[in-house]
Amino acid sequence: MSDFNQNIQPKRRLLIIDLMQGIAMLWVVVGHHLLAFMPPVYGSIHYYIYSFHMPFFIFISSFLIAYSYKSQAYSTYTYRKFHKFFIPYVLIGVVVTLLSAMQKGWNTVSMNLLDLLVSPKQSDATFLWYIYLLFFLYALYPLCFKIRMKYKGYFELLMLLVSGYFYLNPVSTPIFCLDYLTGYLLFYILGIMAAWYFPFLEKQLSLLKVLGLFSLIAFIVLTIFAFVYPDRFIYIGLCFVAIPAMYGLSFILRQIRFAANALVSISKNCFHIYLLHMFFIQGIAMIFMKLYTHRIESLGLMFVYLVFSTVFSMVGSIVVFRGYNKLKLTITREKV
Template sequence: MNTTATPINRIPSIDALRGLLILLVVVGHVLQFSSPDYDSNLAFRLIYSFHMPLFIFISGYVSSNDSKTPWLTLKKRFLSLVIPFFAWLPLTFLWMNYSQGESTISISDFIFQVIKSPDAGGLWFLWVLFLLNFLIIICRIISKIHTLTIALAFYCLLNMIALLYPSSNILGFKLVCWHFLFFIMGTAWRKYHASLQPSNGTMLISGLAFLMLFPIWQRVGNSSLELFFSDSPNIILLIVNRIYNYVTAYAAIFALLGLFGIYFDKFKPNFLVLRFFGSITLEIYATHIYFISWGISLTSQFINYPLLRTTVIFLVALTGAVFTQAAIKRIDLISLIFFGKKPLINPGYKLQPYPQAQLQDVFNRVLLKSTKRK
């Protein structure tokens, strides 16, 4: 897989993979909000069995190449992850509170809910990713040579604590425990492997393993494996289920990395749209959810076919997110606060050499024309 950085320090193949993953995030949320029995949906289980672990794996892979000092890196991550996390909380509160036309939760209850479990109201991925970066930075400060060994020790310690308090997710603790190993492995893969692409044999074995494993994967609770450990203590069942979930996720990760390695360089122009979406993953992640409920209301009256309804809601959410982020990026300060970065475009909307900026220019020109008409 090509990992040569572009002039604006982006890796095209990783952007394409991120683009696919953010589309899966949108599809997963559409299924989750539009179906009362989404956990039994095979497509939902397939997506959720690996998409966030692969996002974290890629984040570890990319962050391991950061040459800045630890504290500068931490400052950068704080600005790009923590500030947007808190910036979106008020909007999320308003959306949760008034999307149904009436107040449903107080501000104090909402704040307590986010502290108790960031995934219950906030953009948890941003918060958890910052904590993972923070842990790795601490490990590097302790020892640059043995960073990964220390990180694995931290991982074991955190999960030993998690086994004692399996239901606690205060400040995202449980999410950190689960995702930290993927971040560590992404960092290790960058350090010890020549390219992002695994061998063809690894890809094939991983793909076959994933196809066999994911059908019994469960997002909550234990998988069907509990039938074989019904007489075992709960802690044994938790450990077995955790190992099973890791194996399932890693099987998907290496299978997908292998497929991208084979097809990306051969058909690079065909990945243009995915690369664009991959360059605005945070933007889509933060904004698409607001359009899903609107898409559900729009389709509930006249579309009875589940697949068609899901497709329409997905397109509504994705289109709304793309145009919303383009509008927000017209003001640098707002873009920095909500997305943790300035836009790739310049004020004159001159086409940039990189595909993401080219497509971003298209959306800005559409917005500019609509503004002039008004």
């Protein structure tokens, strides 16, 4: 089996990965609607989504980390990733901290900023923890790549065993997101291994399609059981079945032009949506509570609210980012 040579093979954008990343981002945004006025059933929906959506999201992100990697000086690589991820992370985190201080008091700022740098889950910008973790996932990859080039199969087996252990026994401390890093390490390893063996997997498309469709059926069955007979093992099953199931769903949705185009657009703007979507979710919630002072009781109204808020939050994030890009381009041209 040939190695996936990241320095020679030209990288083409993969439609199926775009579709899967778009689906993953949809799950993320829907899962961030844990609002006080939601009906009790949303708590179950939230728990259901969180049982699989982050493992799936990390798998896709890790695949792209490995697939897009180009060998270069480690200091250059990490500096670029730091600039790409940490600067926006800190800027958005500071904005959230200041907005929070307006409600909770300015004496909370110093502790919030410390949490933002050391333990993002404990800060008021808790939703940004994934951006924080993503930098470390990128920084870890060149080391995995170099060791794997030397030891190959032995290293892969070792990493599967180590990550499997941490999946069952994650580190409990939230400092530097070590709890999430260890808890999701298995899906990081599976994602980068999928990229390493992508040339082989690409030759098995017929088999993968069948696997994906059967996994999608299994995912639907497990979803029903999760709400009717919730059980720990059901959620573990969802966690692992979700990856091939969303692959199968992507093959179905690629046949629907509007859905495919929408998911690709979400995928291309995934980072900016993640950074900004909570501002829209919270803003919509504040307006809703002004207009509708009661708790949502109807499942129909909850569904309509989730669809509207999810779509508006993603579209709004894309529009804001494009507006920022146009403004930056205009300022640059004026300086020239």
